[in-house]
Amino acid sequence: MRESNPSSRIGDYFRAALACVATTLLTLPLLGVVDAANIVMIFLLVVALVAVRLGSGPAILAAFGGVGLFDFFFVEPRFSMAVADAQYLITFAVMLAVALVIGQLAARLREKALLATRREDEMRALYDMSKELSGAISAEQVADIVRSFLGRRLEIEAILYLPRADETLVAIPARQDAERCQAHVRAVHEQGRPMHLAAEESGYRPALALPLASPVRTRGVLLVFGEHAEQVCAAERRPLLDAVASLTAIVVERLHYGEVLQEVTLRMESVRLRSALLSAVSHDLRTPLTVLVGLADALTLVRPALPPPALESALAIRDQALRLSGMVHNLLDMARLQTGKTVLNKEWQPLEEVVGSSLKAMAGLLAEREVRVDLAPDLPPLEFDAVLLERVFCNLLENAAKYAPQGEIAIAARVVGDTVEVSVADAGPGLPPNAAQDVFDLFARGGHSGATGGVGLGLAICRAIVEAHGGRIWAERRAAGGTRMAFTLPLGTPPVLEEEASE
C-alpha cells in the first residue's frame, strides 16, 4: 500500500520537482529555436506524466513548478519572476489551469487503476482462501486459515466464535481472556448485526465483531482486532472483512451439515444393526420356543395319559412357553415399531373383519367371557394395517381379560367427527386415578400387583400402532365401574367401489 506510507509520499513530491527541473534543463537549449508556446506544451506533458506516475499531489506541485520555471527561465526578462510582456500572464494562467486539470484527471485515472489492481489482488487472495477453506474439515482448520489470511492481508488478528450443541459460543483458538468479550460476542451472534468494540470492551484491543450469517441462521461470530481502531474500523476494509465473514459462514455451515450427515449415517447404521440383531434374536428364540411348546403339548397328549401331577406340569410348561413366546413377540414388535422400520401395509377394509379375527385369535383367553360387539351399522371402511390393528385389539382384549377377571367385555365403534372412535371396555376394578395416560408408557402397568404378570409392553405397542395410523389412544374410568380403552382412526375418503351390475 504505497499511499499509506508517508515517506514515499514525500519522495513523490521530490521526484515531481526533479522532473520539472530536468525538463527545464533539457528544454533550455531549445530556447530561441522553437516558439515559447511549444515549450509550454512540453511542460504540460510532464505534468500529465507526473500525475499518471505519482498521483494528484505531485501533479499540483509540478503544475505550479512548471509555470514558475517557465517564467523564470524562458520568459523575458529571463532569470527573474518579472514579466515584460503582459500577454504572458494569460499564458501562465491558461498553462496553470490546463496543467491542474490534466493533472487531476490523470491522477484520478491512476487511482482507479490502482484500486482495480488492489481489488483484483484482494479477490485473488479471497479466492485462494476460499479454496483452502473448501478443503477444511474441522473448525480449527477454518480458524487457522482465516487467521493467517487476515494476518497476511490486513495485519490484524482474528478469533472465531462457534456455537456448540448447547448454543454456548466457544472461541477458536481458545484464549484465556475469551470470557471478557463473551457478552458482546453473544449479542452479535443473537442479533446477527456487526458491532465495534472499544479496547476496554473487547478486553485489550479495539475490535470488530462480525456475525457469520448463513442463509439459514447465524453460524457464529468472527472477532477481528488490531493495534489501532483504524485497522479494523476503516470503511475501505469492511468489504473485505465482510467477504471473509460470509465465506467463513458458508464453510462453517458446510461443516455443520457434514456433521449432521455423519450423525444420520451413524444412526442409520445402528438401526440396521439393531434390526439385523432383532431378526437373529427372533429366530434364535423362536426355534427353542416352538420346540418347547410342541414337546410339552405332545406330553399332554401321550397315551396312556400321564399321571395327573405330570400332566399338570406338562400343561403348565406349555402355557408358560406360550406366554414367553407372546412376550418375545411383544418385545420384537415394540423394537420394530421403535426403530421406525415398520412400513404400514394400509388398505381400505371394514373394521368388523379385524374385530372378528382378533376375537378368534384371543378365543382361548376369552373362552369363558362374554364379549359384546357393538359396531355402528354406518361404519365406513377404514384405511389401516390389518395385522397391526389386530395387535391393538388383541392387546386391549388381553389387557381387559387380565385386569378385569369377571364381567362383560364390550367392543364398540362409532363415527365421531372426522374419526372413528373404537373402544374396548371392561367391568374390572378400573384404573387407579391419574394413571390414565401413564399406562401407555413403556413398561407401565395398570395395577400395582405383580400377580397378573407381564411387562407393560402391550399398551405401549397399541399406542405406537395407533399413532402410526394418525390416531390417538387413551384410557378412562367408566362411570359404571371398569376401564374403557379407546382409540381413534381417521375416516379419510374410501375408494369408490364400482357398483355390480345386477343380473
Added chain:
Amino acid sequence: MNDERPLILLVEDEPQIRRFVCAALEDEGRVIEAASAAAALEAFTGPAPALAIIDLGLPDRDGVELIRELRTWTMLPLLVLSARSAEAEKVAALDAGADDYLTKPFGVQELRARVRALLRRQKVGAGETVIEFGRIRVDRVHRVVTRDGATIHLTPIEYRLLGVLLANVGRVLTHRQLLKDVWGSGYAERGHYLRIYIGHLRQKLEADPARPCHLLTETGVGYRFQLQDSAS
C-alpha cells in the same frame, strides 16, 4: 412291513422340531424326515408322499422356491411352517402354491387338525354338488343358496366368490388369488373389493358376521373357508 398309513414328508432343519412333529403325527401317517431342500427332493424318488410339511427357513434354499419347484410337477398338499409377523413370507408361499400354513409356535392339536384336513381334502376332492355348512345349503348345480330352506339372494360376484371359496375348502387363499379368480388378473391390487364382498357374504351367510365361523380371516394373508366351526 406293510404300513397303510399315508406318507408325510417333513422338511425342517431343526432336529428338535422334527422330533415333536413326528411324535405328534404318529396317528396321522408315517413321517419321512428331510433336513434340507435337497434331501426333500431326494425323498420324492421313493414312494410318493401324500402331504409335505415345509419349514420356510431352510439352510440350503428358500422354502418358497422349493414350493414353486414342487408345484411344477406335483399337486400334493403342502403345509408351510412360518414365523409370526412374517405375513409377506406366508403370502409368498401360498401364492407359490402352498395350501395352508402354521405359525410357530403351534400346538399338537392344531398341527393334527391341519394335516387331517389336508389329507381328507385330497381323498374327498371338491366334486360334491351340494355343500352344507351351519344352516346354509349350497346347491352348486342349481346355483341356489338357502338358509333353513329359505333362499338367500347372492349377486353374481358374491356367488362366484363363494364358489371359489367352496372349491378350496380348508385352504388358505391369499387376497391376490381370490381377486384373480373372482374379478380377473386386472384386479389384483384392489384389495378393498374383496374385503367389502367378503363382508357382504358374511352378512348373508354367517350367524354373527363379526364372529364368523366359516368364512375366516387370516389377517394379513387372506381367507379360509371351513365347513365345521373349528372353535367348537
